[in-house]
Amino acid sequence: MKEEDEKEEWTSAQRRTRSERQLTRSPEEEPEWDVSCAFVANAASSIKLKVLKSRTAQNKENESRGAQMESTEDMKRRGESLTAQGIQMFEQGQYNQAVDMFTEAMSWDPNDHRFYGNRSYCYWCLEQYSSALTDAQRSIQLAPHWPKGHFRKGCALMGLKRYSEAEQAMEQVLRLDPSCREASSKLFACRVLQLVAMGFEEEQSKHLLDKFNTIQAVVNSPEAKTRKTTSQQEHHGGCRSLWVGNVNVEVTEQDLKDLFRW
Template structure:
């Protein structure tokens, strides 16, 4: 069964037992998602135990950067217990790490629908929306996280990243400062290169902390959604890569969406490089 489940997961399919109906007001898209039907029947203890064991395996694989294998584990965990929102949230994280942002959004929406009181589900929705350049929806998700957990600095940083992109795109720093609730001149020691002044018209990005397991294809899948790419140079000996876009706004969007993304077990850091 495991091989079939993994194959369906990687092809974008979902086993019948995992399907839920998401109302349109929950998805943020007209009509909801008609591929899912309700399922909230009780799950026996043996199935719950099996699902939790599979989820632990998936979490360990994810920490090792083996996100594709982790997707298979989380998918099989969902087959045994489709009512646990954490399995969908964790699979969403893996899909995001693989650059499969539409699949990541689908799972994040399911997780949020199953448990809307958990901040992490809103955060995963926000990250998926952001990767798909759905900035308004992403903003609402990160604001929902802060409403539940005001101390969540990660959500606050994501809002600042969205504001940085808006400031560069519109050329109106004050408007973006109001949009994010933080002045654009506020120092950010952890991510200084996100500031618009550092971006300028730079079209190239230096991606650092890249593990030997990262491939050029992974980087293309990860950075391609943000604009037309000119080149990708992967330098494993220096644990870095240089990504070049055709337009500087693409580089700005990529920094805002991908800064700190975990790729093959490591959080990458991104800074603007010389064109």
């Protein structure tokens, strides 16, 4: 009986020792996950599924982006092809047909500033200056530093006889491209036309601009002031001759003086 009691006491002591060891076990001694465990297997399966879905979504996004880029390139190529046809028509003097080609090109690539510049030139050749100005302004919105857009704007404004605004447009062309001779020529013409509108003779305007360069300098020049004085004198003291018809030999000079005295 005593031996059995001792054996049972020893077994209880062993149990307490094992329990204490389990409570005091360090993290390093923790058992590893059993990968055959159902919980771990389900977690791993869930992670794999998420990774697979993420890769599939990314692949679809890449495919969509690639298709979109390819579509955009196709649209640009189509627009350029139509533009080439429009240029050929323009060179043949078929301005209305060229307008149609450039308009269709815009439907394929509406953000290409060159299409608007080309169509503006066609409208200018057709003397449709308001439409030419609208297209030129649109090309400038798309490409503010494109000299030709400002040149087209200046030409359209000249057609509309808005010479002061045209002068500013041509000055902007030369700021962007100082070597543009055509803009220099148009700028000079704008200034001549402004002086002519002020009452100067065309040749005189050219001479004064060659000497003083700007409209303001010409207007303030001694030559312009002298011309203004002479013009006023001619206006007030012009021709003093008077022709009277149906006068017979019986009418004397005194009769005429008396007639026109009042």
